[in-house]
Amino acid sequence: MTERSHYTASELLAVMSARLLHDGQIVFAGVGIPLLAATLAQRLHAPGLTILFEGGVVGPFVVPGELPPSTNEQRCTRRANMVMPITDVLLLLQRGYVDVGFMGGAQIDRFGNLNSSFIGDPDDPKTRLPGTGGGNDISSLTQMIVAMKHEKRRFVSEVDFITSPGFISGGDSRAQSGLISGGMYRVVTDLAVLGFDKDTREMCVLGLHPGVSAEEVQDNTGFDLHIPSDVPRTQPPESNELAVLRELDPDRLYTAN
Template identity: 55%
Template sequence: MTVTASELLAVQGSRQLRDDTTVFAGVGVPLLAAALAQQRHAPKLTMVIEGGIIGPRIKPGRLPISTNEMRAAYRAQMLPGITDTFLFAQRGFLDYGFMGGAQIDQHGNVNTSVLGPDYWKPKVRLPGTGGANDIASLCKEVIILTAHEKRRFVARVDFVTSPAWLDGGDSRRRAGLPFGGVSRVVTTLGVFGFDPETRRMRLDALHPGVTREQVREQTGFPLLEAPEISVTEPPTADELAMLRALDPERRFLG
């Protein structure tokens, strides 16, 4: 069976997570990535879910579709309430946050609110931030998992729902966000970081078989390139088997 885009993102996302850490995971691919990491190489990883859930067990075949439903809370260790859950992140207890988005720009800012120039007269009204803005503001490190498409990768998002490096440089710090920021953008084409000075997006690694030209074609702004661009290890049979066992009905794996 070939590897789907969601499987690739879940596997590559899971590899970003180290053991003895905590992760704020949304439903879908992020939760699968966290669950896979926990099973494979990070058994001492704690998952935190926005609906007010700490340390749940993911029941294979019963993946939650919302961050606050019984499946997300299955065999959890604590249900602290939503505000207090985010306050764990504000205090600094959350190492990682996973995010996706309709638009992402060259400084990693994400839009999940509106398409079009006027917030109050949107061309397309999207669901909104949910906890994404809080995750982007408060976690130690944010990892974006997304399909790599030109319409998503824009020079400037129509609306900054979730702040990454804002206008680049030290603008995040100046806005009052002394911590965190997007460290990695994991896409269906490769893995990206940010230049430490300009905070512009930089190509760090390509997935096997993907070319730089393909990445440029699907990106609506000029990308920086790391001095040495590596090639990622493809998902192993072991990783795929674990992942597929978590979602046998393929509700999120595509």
């Protein structure tokens, strides 16, 4: 548990992310925090929300205590609305049927670009990462929500490689690059909720979590953040949100820390 309250950082990420989702949306989610957040939203305030898996499952039925370890795992298909080829899932994206995409990465920069390819010099990287998968398609065509721990090594001025584009180099550079839809919507961390300035497209703080100072957020960020002097506080997770979350993940596979 965190020292700030009676919930873990991962539970905080799931709850804050769930609050950003709305009834009727189609959400591209992966396993872990994204799936927990989307299912939590379904249970509490968005019963008409549809979850879409990259593996081809539309509307998976999440059994409490039996969270799938992968979007390609067979238990994802049980009682699902539909199962389709992966290529058809990408066609749904390209046709504009998907509203929200959940993403993550090893690095994110001030314009919301994500790196999940490698750390360091491309000719001699320090660390090789999983790569794109469908990340580029998702970030190019949907409104993006990123949920990740807030660390200086992750929040960098410029990512080593753009695996999944945010607002590229700011301003209208995303549209000028041919990406006329979607974009980075929110970044949810264990310290704050962040958005992007509508003109410069640079990251800014929209809300500080309980017990977190503006200085703490800036100290854990590798570039200057705009933090308004009157920045509001987010509401801490409520007991019913935590109860549903813990019912979904009773073994704390994804929410222990």
